[in-house]
Amino acid sequence: MIVIMEESKKIIVTRNLLEANRLLAEKIRKKCTEEGIFLVNIVSSPGSGKTTLLERIAEKMKDENIAVINADIETDRDRKRIEKKGVKAIQLETKGECHLEAFVIDQVMSELYGKGYRYVFIENIGNLICPTEFDIGEHLRVLLLSVPEGDDKPKKYPLAFRTSQALVISKIDLLKYLQYDIEKVEKEALFLNPNIKIFKISSVTGEGIEEFIIYLKNTRKRCMS
Amino acid sequence: MHELSLIRELFSIMEEEMKKYGKERVKKVKLKIGRFSGAVPEYMREAFQFYSINTFAEGAELEVEIEEPTAICPICKIVFKPSDILLVCPNCGKGGKLEKGGELILESLEIV
Numbered sequence: 001m002i003v004i005m006e007e008s009k010k011i012i013v014t015r016n017l018l019e020a021n022r023l024l025a026e027k028i029r030k031k032c033t034e035e036g037i038f039l040v041n042i043v044s045s046p047g048s049g050k051t052t053l054l055e056r057i058a059e060k061m062k063d064e065n066i067a068v069i070n071a072d073i074e075t076d077r078d079r080k081r082i083e084k085k086g087v088k089a090i091q092l093e094t095k096g097e098c099h100l101e102a103f104v105i106d107q108v109m110s111e112l113y114g115k116g117y118r119y120v121f122i123e124n125i126g127n128l129i130c131p132t133e134f135d136i137g138e139h140l141r142v143l144l145l146s147v148p149e150g151d152d153k154p155k156k157y158p159l160a161f162r163t164s165q166a167l168v169i170s171k172i173d174l175l176k177y178l179q180y181d182i183e184k185v186e187k188e189a190l191f192l193n194p195n196i197k198i199f200k201i202s203s204v205t206g207e208g209i210e211e212f213i214i215y216l217k218n219t220r221k222r223c224m225s
Numbered sequence: 226m227h228e229l230s231l232i233r234e235l236f237s238i239m240e241e242e243m244k245k246y247g248k249e250r251v252k253k254v255k256l257k258i259g260r261f262s263g264a265v266p267e268y269m270r271e272a273f274q275f276y277s278i279n280t281f282a283e284g285a286e287l288e289v290e291i292e293e294p295t296a297i298c299p300i301c302k303i304v305f306k307p308s309d310i311l312l313v314c315p316n317c318g319k320g321g322k323l324e325k326g327g328e329l330i331l332e333s334l335e336i337v
Contacts, residue, residue, distance in 0.1 A: 008336065009336055009337070010333055011246060011333060011334050013242055015330065016329065016330055017231050018231075019234075021234070098227060101230060134227075158310050159263060191319070193320075194299075
């Protein structure tokens, strides 16, 4: 019997598995800047109020040319809610994928370039773990954390706090009904990320929304110049 | 559970590398997984096995090296080995910044 030995070759590669995603994210960010689009990635747990906050933003920023990308595992419920506010919304159904990646945003953004949009808000999949690993080309990452989720979240999900530039504590109208140590949350968030900007809002009463919108406008200005 | 996405990226890198060398099959893959990279080595193995079926890497050996983390304190500037992902500086108690142990690297391939 003749055995043919295959010659194997060892090659040193040393490439980061997230390299392709990062490069594409940089490309998206550059293109958006050129287009004057301020890209905002909103990450949070399910049910923290991403869509409701976006409804309030849609009402208050009507004249700012905004568009929304709603990502969910299933259904187009969120898109319909945003469209009711007279704002362009695109629904992404990821069919099981637990996070968004740059290649998905790259595809969907082609529908939004060249139309004069000034702000595009991406409602990421409700999940505090996987979405935080992926840069999707955003200028700003906003972490939304709602009061009913409990005040123990920062140290449980450090990466979400470290990779976000703004923390929005939502549903503060419920503070009076719940035992929630908001100072502890702020302290722990700042421990993980001393530069994180903290906002406290209620999409029901409207408290804090104006301040958050001013921050969005100022940050857009800074990123575009 | 984003490990499947990471393995998908691994496969596209492997494909590129194989084309570069004009080879058709991968026999061995060496990955370096940072302990604080967010990827779970066991899930990476499972995802690799699942993804490799009917591909150029079916049956390939996957070697995983865990990279132990180091962090730097932005205040004291000391480099330390963090005991957990909170990266508490042992000197001043403030939060540190991860230096090593957060990455996922394809180190080397054995191709035939």
